[in-house]
Amino acid sequence: MKFPFRFWLVVGVFLLISYIDLYSATEAGEHGVTPSQIKNLIWWTVNFLVLTILLYKLLRKPMVNFFVSRKENLVKEYEELLARKKEAEAKYLELQEKIKNLKAEAEAIYQNYVEQGLKEKEKIIEEAKLQAERIREQVQVYIAQEMEKAKDLLRIELAKESVKLAEELLKKNLTPEDQKRLVKNFIEQIKGRSLN
């Protein structure tokens, strides 16, 4: 098994700190390093090394995997955020473009409505004219009909009055001789028919 340089560096620094600490402790009031202390130091050192190696052996892969996975997730998230940022930027640009066109669009819609309104107005006026023309024609027909009716009524009234007057005159003026002549004429007509 080969440990990387960093591992050995960390172990060395730790040991160095431990020796410095031990040395400081003897300098502070103790009378020299005792063999038991040296022995303890060696044991601690060995223990520490074994612990370090075990930790390295057991935790290295999961730790590496954890960090790799974390890195990948972060990269993925970063890429996603980047994509969303790009999308948002595009949307922003699009909206900006739309806002720019909005006024023109509103103007176009307004113009369109104005044109439609004008056309509708013309259409209504045209229809009203046609309707007025139709009504005028109908009124003329109605007037003509009423005139005809009035004429007919007048004619009927005239006929009635004329005949009434004629009847009265004839009743007054027909003499018995006239009556006999009328009967005679009738008999002559019958005779004429039988001859024919």
Add this chain to the structure above:
Amino acid sequence: MRALAIALKYAKGLFIAAKELNQAEEYGKELTKLLKELKSQPEVFQVLQSPVYPPDIKLDILQEVVRVYRVPAEIERFLVLLIERRRIQYLEEIVAMYQALLDEELGIARGEVVAAYPLSEAEKSELEESLKELLKKQVYLEVRVDPEIIGGIKVKIGDYIWDGTVKSQLEKFKEIIIKGV
């Protein structure tokens, strides 16, 4: 309409029987005379025609009528038949139908003449003669006076009408004015 159909049925029956007995004209005269006499006695005629009275009473009355007016036996039997069959109320129509059948048989046309004044016998005869020439039938007219026709005369024989009245001429004149011809 039903009355006319019934009257025609009985009149035809009597007429056929009368023809067989060579008494068609006589029966006609007798029936006309009897009807005239009955009409002159409205109470009697009303009882005979009314459906309220039973046939027995009507037969008793008929016996009396026959005795008083000396109605021939055949006519009496016919009247009894009408009472029994409850058809006596159509006597007037039956007589009219009989007369029409007789007229048809004898070539007689009866009609009515409407005049504004009472026609003289000479005028009536002249008119009947002229119509006889036209219809080739003996014509008998009854005169009716109606001053409303103003002048002229109107003759009605069966379905034929000859209208020579001043009133109808004025009506025609009125139609011409109305039509504006």
